[in-house]
Amino acid sequence: MLISRRTILRLAALGLTGVFASRCGSGYAAGKVRIGVLKFGTVSWELDTIKQHQLDTANGIELDVVNFAGEDATNVALLAGEVDMIVSDWLWVSRQRSSGEDLTLVPYSTAVGAIMVKQDSPIKIVSDLKEKKIGVAGGPIDKSWLLIQAMAKRDFEVDLPTENDVVFGAPPLLAEKAMDGELDAVLNFWHFCARLEANGFRRLVGANEAAKALGATGPVSALGYIFHEKWAQENQAAAMGFVKASTAAKQLLSQSDEEWLRLAPLMRAEGKELEKLRDRYREGIPTRPIAEEEADAAKLYAVLAAVGGEKLVGEAREMAPGTYWSGLTR
Numbered sequence: 001m002l003i004s005r006r007t008i009l010r011l012a013a014l015g016l017t018g019v020f021a022s023r024c025g026s027g028y029a030a031g032k033v034r035i036g037v038l039k040f041g042t043v044s045w046e047l048d049t050i051k052q053h054q055l056d057t058a059n060g061i062e063l064d065v066v067n068f069a070g071e072d073a074t075n076v077a078l079l080a081g082e083v084d085m086i087v088s089d090w091l092w093v094s095r096q097r098s099s100g101e102d103l104t105l106v107p108y109s110t111a112v113g114a115i116m117v118k119q120d121s122p123i124k125i126v127s128d129l130k131e132k133k134i135g136v137a138g139g140p141i142d143k144s145w146l147l148i149q150a151m152a153k154r155d156f157e158v159d160l161p162t163e164n165d166v167v168f169g170a171p172p173l174l175a176e177k178a179m180d181g182e183l184d185a186v187l188n189f190w191h192f193c194a195r196l197e198a199n200g201f202r203r204l205v206g207a208n209e210a211a212k213a214l215g216a217t218g219p220v221s222a223l224g225y226i227f228h229e230k231w232a233q234e235n236q237a238a239a240m241g242f243v244k245a246s247t248a249a250k251q252l253l254s255q256s257d258e259e260w261l262r263l264a265p266l267m268r269a270e271g272k273e274l275e276k277l278r279d280r281y282r283e284g285i286p287t288r289p290i291a292e293e294e295a296d297a298a299k300l301y302a303v304l305a306a307v308g309g310e311k312l313v314g315e316a317r318e319m320a321p322g323t324y325w326s327g328l329t330r
Contacts, residue, residue: 036083039067049249061241097320105224111190111284113144114206132184135174144207151210198272216296294324
């Protein structure tokens with residue numbers, strides 16, 4: 001979603017950004033990082049780990065987590081300067097940069113959605129999806145859906161949007177419909193896919209597999225920690241301190257099963273679901289040099305621009321330079 005300055009000012013006039021004032025205040029001690037996140041989103045697992053083990057103070061920052069009810073609200077808050085950082089995708093960053101904003105990102109997770117089918121489903125390969133009922137989370141221009149579409153059309157000669165009954169909906173609702181057998185297959189966000197795996201489903205094809213088929217040399221982070229370049233330049237120690245705290249949290253989560261048991265109540269998961277969420281999260285920890293991710297994202301941008309068009313990327317036909325933060329390569 002592209003959010004203009006005019007929109008921000010209109011929301012402010014309606015009082016929708018004023019809720020931050022009492023919490024955020026007008027001044028901040030050096031090293032404080034305000035991050036806006038969805039209250040029950042998966043990012044909260046990592047941030048809770050940072051706070052629980054004081055990884056923020058160990059790296060010279062004070063992390064202030066500001067919860068929001070929806071993604072659009074976090075975007076508005078960042079553009080309005082009410083928070084220093086949010087989590088969103090690289091495509092949104094590129095579009096904002098092409099419109100004059102100085103947003104940039106650090107990779108957060110390569111975990112992406114997948115098309116899921118029941119274990120006993122006769123659907124074995126992508127071409128078996130033809131004329132099936134498919135649920136899709138995220139809407140018609142969701143990146144995972146577009147990448148899988150492009151791969152299916154090129155490699156399997158299947159035009160998923162026109163040859164199937166496609167149902168768009170909210171992730172929890174589609175997961176429930178898939179469980180009830182109302183859908184032949186469902187493309188959902190990674191954590192819903194993990195829960196489905198724990199309940200008798202298997203992955204048919206993931207967005208990362210589609211991305212590799214379309215030219216990526218490795219996993220590309222679907223999401224990143226996003227901030228203004230100017231803020232990072234003026235607060236270099238805080239920006240790097242946060243990156244180090246995030247890295248330390250990921251290392252702990254990659255090694256400690258006990259930490260996941262501690263997080264279980266926050267995750268609202270237990271047993272097989274907790275294990276699948278843990279394993280898929282670990283698989284999504286970025287390990288590649290940022291330059292490699294940036295190069296692959298640029299390749300995928302061209303594919304997405306061709307399939308999603310102006311509704312997805314705006315007028316820019318190439319990924320904007322600086323989408324990935326250069327501070328990590330210095």
